[in-house]
Amino acid sequence: MEDIAEAAAYGVAAPSAASSGAVRRPAAAPVAAGAPPGMAAAPAAPAPPMAGGLAAAAPPSAPRTAPPAEAAPVMGGVLQKEALGLVEIVPFRGVRRTMARHMAESVAKQAQVTTMDEADVTIIKRIREKERTVAAERGVRLTYLAFAIKACTAALKRFPRLNAVLKESGEEFVLKRYYNIGIAIDTKSGLVVPNIKAADTKSIFEIAAEIVDLVDRAEQRHLGVDELHGGTFTITNYGAIGGVYATPVINYPEVAILGMGRVRELPVVHEGKVLTRLLLPLSLTFDHQLIDGAEAARFLNLVMSYLEDPDLLLLEGA
DSSP states (O other): OHHHHHHHTHHHHOOOSOOOOOOOOOOOOOOOTTOOTTOOOOOOOOOOBOGGGOBOOOOOOOOOOOOOOOOOOSSSOEEEEETTEEEEEOOOOHHHHHHHHHHHHHHHHSOEEEEEEEEEOHHHHHHHHHTHHHHHHTTOOOOHHHHHHHHHHHHHHHOGGGGEEEOTTSSOEEEOSSOOEEEOEEETTEEEOOEETTGGGSOHHHHHHHHHHHHHHHHTTOOOGGGGSOOSEEEEOGGGTSOSOOOOOOOTTSSEEEEEOOOEEEEEEETTEEEEEEEEEEEEEEETTTOOHHHHHHHHHHHHHHHHOTHHHHHTTO
């Protein structure tokens, strides 16, 4: 229940994942040369007398090195010495712990498999450049993510199993006839996945504007509970940070998630000629309990066709 409360309170007062309390230790006593670690130096013994009653001069001592400064916590935890060295004990709380348990549940309850391919998004690049001024006037950026959301909503209507939920009993599954597309957002507090409601009814410009709004409010921890629930399919754009392919974990109880890698210019054979094209790596993880590999591949092929030829979205009224 604690995790549920933490997730529900995300938009208002999500608990901090850090705690203060570095351990401070008293300065160590001087250590005699050759003495075991931790043993204080004993008082020096008097030198034996020399002939004539004069004491022998003590040999010059080796210069002492200052003891190393105590390490400081790097993640707000508490330092603790173990047999192999110093460790830091850090509380695991808030959004990060909630998401961690959610991911563990997802992997435990689903037979997750990932298929990978790449889409030629050269045409989308040209559209973005052509409509950059219009997008700027509307205060949005036409990202590849906005096009991917539109492509996925159109493809989900043709492959409804990927927009479903398998019941706990395993005897029924629920086909969602609405399309709320979640977007994974990396924040300082951890990963959050708000969703764009009824994405199939919105234009690419509207989707792009909503992405900007959700990202801004996620970073400020101002998302509402309703925005974090009710998703039917999720897209994670890890390529915005780096990486080509991945095996993203499904946002349970959804049954599929699409990962977008880093867009790259690569030489490819296009219409019989070797040309430089812009390629977008895609990784689709799906629950094999409900979705066959062939169905997942066909879905991904359709998403790719929409990304490679966005005019199809207009022709199909998507």
